[in-house]
Amino acid sequence: MCDPRRMLAVFAALMLGTGVAAAAASPAPVAPSRVCSVSLAGDELLALLLPVGRVACVSPWADDEATSNVRGRYPKDVLRVAAHVEPVLGRRPDLVIAAPWNNGEFLEQIRRTGVPVHVIRSIASLDEMRAELRDLGRLLGVEARAREVVARLDRQVAALRAAVAPVREPPPRVLSFSHLVVAGDDTSVDTLIDLAGGVNAARELGISGHRKAPLEALVALDPDVLLLGFEPGVSVEQVLAAYPPLAMTRAAREGRVVLMPPRLLTTVTPHLLEGARRLAEALHPDIAPIALPEGP
Amino acid sequence: MTASRRRRLVLFGALAGMPLVAALVGMVVGGAATVSPLDAFRAVLGLEPRSIAPDLVHAIVWQIRAPRVVLLLLAGAAFATSGAALQACLENPLAAPSLLGLSGGASLGAVAAYVSGLALVQMMFVPVLAFVGALVALCAVYAIAWTAGRPTPGALLLTGVAVGSLSSSLVSVMLLSAGSHRIHEIFAWLLGSAEGRSWQHVRLAVLPVLAGIALLLVARRVIDALALGEEHAIGAGVDVLRARLFVFGAIALAAGGAVSVVGPVAFVGLMVPHAVRGLVGSPARLLLPASALAGAGFLVLCDALARVVSRSVDMPVGVVTALAGVPFFLVLLHRTRRSTMEA
Numbered sequence: 057m058c059d060p061r062r063m064l065a066v067f068a069a070l071m072l073g074t075g076v077a078a079a080a081a082s083p084a085p086v087a088p089s090r091v092c093s094v095s096l097a098g099d100e101l102l103a104l105l106l107p108v109g110r111v112a113c114v115s116p117w118a119d120d121e122a123t124s125n126v127r128g129r130y131p132k133d134v135l136r137v138a139a140h141v142e143p144v145l146g147r148r149p150d151l152v153i154a155a156p157w158n159n160g161e162f163l164e165q166i167r168r169t170g171v172p173v174h175v176i177r178s179i180a181s182l183d184e185m186r187a188e189l190r191d192l193g194r195l196l197g198v199e200a201r202a203r204e205v206v207a208r209l210d211r212q213v214a215a216l217r218a219a220v221a222p223v224r225e226p227p228p229r230v231l232s233f234s235h236l237v238v239a240g241d242d243t244s245v246d247t248l249i250d251l252a253g254g255v256n257a258a259r260e261l262g263i264s265g266h267r268k269a270p271l272e273a274l275v276a277l278d279p280d281v282l283l284l285g286f287e288p289g290v291s292v293e294q295v296l297a298a299y300p301p302l303a304m305t306r307a308a309r310e311g312r313v314v315l316m317p318p319r320l321l322t323t324v325t326p327h328l329l330e331g332a333r334r335l336a337e338a339l340h341p342d343i344a345p346i347a348l349p350e351g352p
Numbered sequence: 353m354t355a356s357r358r359r360r361l362v363l364f365g366a367l368a369g370m371p372l373v374a375a376l377v378g379m380v381v382g383g384a385a386t387v388s389p390l391d392a393f394r395a396v397l398g399l400e401p402r403s404i405a406p407d408l409v410h411a412i413v414w415q416i417r418a419p420r421v422v423l424l425l426l427a428g429a430a431f432a433t434s435g436a437a438l439q440a441c442l443e444n445p446l447a448a449p450s451l452l453g454l455s456g457g458a459s460l461g462a463v464a465a466y467v468s469g470l471a472l473v474q475m476m477f478v479p480v481l482a483f484v485g486a487l488v489a490l491c492a493v494y495a496i497a498w499t500a501g502r503p504t505p506g507a508l509l510l511t512g513v514a515v516g517s518l519s520s521s522l523v524s525v526m527l528l529s530a531g532s533h534r535i536h537e538i539f540a541w542l543l544g545s546a547e548g549r550s551w552q553h554v555r556l557a558v559l560p561v562l563a564g565i566a567l568l569l570v571a572r573r574v575i576d577a578l579a580l581g582e583e584h585a586i587g588a589g590v591d592v593l594r595a596r597l598f599v600f601g602a603i604a605l606a607a608g609g610a611v612s613v614v615g616p617v618a619f620v621g622l623m624v625p626h627a628v629r630g631l632v633g634s635p636a637r638l639l640l641p642a643s644a645l646a647g648a649g650f651l652v653l654c655d656a657l658a659r660v661v662s663r664s665v666d667m668p669v670g671v672v673t674a675l676a677g678v679p680f681f682l683v684l685l686h687r688t689r690r691s692t693m694e695a
Binding site for chain 1: 387405408411412415416417469471472473474475534536537540547548550552659666
């Protein structure tokens with residue numbers, strides 16, 4: 057007769073051995089090699105972190121002249137797909153990068169097919185930008201590259217802050233305006249204005265996020281500087297003619313209007329620093345031209 | 353003077369005062385919180401405001417609010433008069449200019465101007481293309497109804513609905529291709545709003561709108577004849593086809609001119625004539641001018657209400673008229689059905 061205790065010990069040893077063997081045999085997590093982005097934010101973040109060969113598809117906005125900072129970055133064989141299930145799955149992705157504003161049903165359908173989906177966090181501040189870069193770096197298996205990008209971002213922020221620090225005048229009140237929409241608190245534009253040494257005048261109206269505000273209220277606000285986000289090829293005169301109330305502000309009458317392409321205002325990636333640099337030079341014409349550190 | 357004539361005079365006096373009161377309210381209340389109604393009132397009277405920069409208050413009252421109020425007066429008058437004429441002309445109490453594809457065509461033209469970037473080359477492309485779109489849509493409705501035989505009221509309304517749907521579909525296609533940064537602006541126009549309109553818009557709209565309303569007043573007898581039915585109109589010696597074409601042309605000018613500058617503001621053309629008919633009766637010589645006065649005042653008051661209710665957002669006036677119009681439409685539908693069953 058077998059001793060039950062002995063049998064139990066043998067069984068436990070077998071189970072333990074099987075577990076250890078299984079653990080030893082399981083492959084290490086494989087970094088995604090066919091990543092699909094379905095938003096411009098994702099297209100720009102992937103361009104910073106991944107070699108093009110690992111990107112299976114990007115959004116059609118990647119080629120948009122007005123809003124994209126990665127125009128020309130992706131070759132034609134990287135397919136442009138809108139956020140629709142079949143074209144995305146047709147690229148056989150092993151990871152889909154989406155934005156918070158992508159359709160929830162679309163994302164759920166993708167998840168149901170077993171393809172993992174990463175939704176980029178809502179990014180308005182530099183801390184949120186850094187956190188997203190680190191998270192994506194881990195997810196994509198490129199932690200070192202993400203650290204480099206964050207380090208460069210920090211150097212650029214430091215350079216910009218140092219450049220505007222000597223300015224003694226009170227920070228100018230800057231109002232951003234793009235096709236009737238103003239950017240208030242908790243937006244990347246708010247961060248951009250702060251980096252450039254200004255204060256966001258839209259905060260005085262209690263605006264948070266991107267909102268359509270009454271033109272009359274903007275005139276009454278009477279900002280020191282107008283920051284216009286309009287497509288390339290459009291002049292300040294055209295914008296002021298299209299929105300006559302804006303021309304009544306002191307900023308417009310005294311010529312303190314900065315025109316910037318939407319790609320530098322709406323981006324949630326380190327390209328924002330280039331917008332901040334341009335705005336800083338426009339707000340403080342007495343400071344020396346600012347050179348943002350490049351390289352790894 | 354008979355009692356009924358005296359009563360009518362009082363009524364018209366009150367109606368004529370409505371746009372004036374509405375205009376004053378529209379210039380004084382709402383809008384930017386920093387301009388108090390008292391300061392705005394002083395600016396209207398040409399006096400120096402007391403609390404903040406006088407230049408700023410004058411600019412807000414005379415360059416922002418005044419053209420907005422004038423445009424809404426014109427648009428309200430145009431929509432209401434066109435609605436009254438159309439209800440008579442098509443023998444349908446639920447008819448309104450938007451049912452003839454006018455709003456759809458205008459929306460198509462305006463959205464094309466925004467999406468193509470023409471709006472930024474010259475902002476006036478938006479109302480100009482909207483006006484062209486409204487005229488093309490109305491012509492298409494009449495032409496299609498004509499090819500299907502005689503353009504009867506039913507055929508005209510059905511064709512109007514079809515052309516309106518086609519326009520809406522094309523607008524949707526264009527919206528899909530529009531950059532996200534333009535969407536707010538396009539939606540503000542599609543909801544019907546006079547925000548940001550300037551004296552340039554007033555100069556553009558004033559002629560077609562006033563000409564259209566004047567032509568409708570000229571055609572008042574024909575409109576009365578058509579309201580009694582085709583047979584009666586023919587019996588009275590009216591060339592029905594030509595008469596309808598004339599009225600449609602006048603509506604195209606008035607409502608097309610209005611929709612091109614303030615967008616498709618819903619329900620004014622339906623509600624106001626019905627409310628006014630209850631006061632002055634059905635004769636076009638009374639109904640049309642009374643509708644014009646009431647429509648003008650109504651739209652400005654709706655806009656003032658929108659500005660007071662939502663200071664920080666500037667709710668489009670079309671949202672307010674739609675909120676008021678839907679219950680009105682349902683009541684009207686119920687009454688129409690009941691009277692049909694009783695008959």
